[in-house]
Amino acid sequence: MSLKDQFEAAVADSKNLPERPDNMTLLKIYALYKQGSSGDVDGKRPGFTDMVGRAKWDAWNELKGTSQDEAMQQYIDLIESLK
Template identity: 45%
Template sequence: MATEAKFKDAAESAKAFTKRPSDDELLELYALFKQATVGDNDTAKPGMLDLKGKAKWEAWNGKKGVSKEAAMEAYIELVEKLKAEYA
């Protein structure tokens, strides 16, 4: 199966978790998903009062330079790891 198809399957699996992963795990999933689908973060940093937006922005920004392919593979690995705990 191609990486892109595995990535889409992993994204669907992540939506179906029966328990909620930790905030750090969710931020990592978000950052890898955005890097895989959009690429490097070139959006403006959210304001200081938007704590959730700022955390998401910083997580995604931390993936700068990671190729889309590498981000997809890391996302797939993380979802597989989390499936054991949360699915």
């Protein structure tokens, strides 16, 4: 099974976790997903009034420079640990 197939399986699994992860874990899942699927963050940081968008952007931006393959593997490992 290729890394991309494993990543897509983990994305499907993430929707069926036994319990909802805490907010910090959810941000990590989001950031790893975006880095793995899109690469480095682009665009401007959301404004002060968009707290959720800003937190997501910041979490994704922290992974800048991480390869897409590395982010996919970290995503897979994180979802596996939450099952």
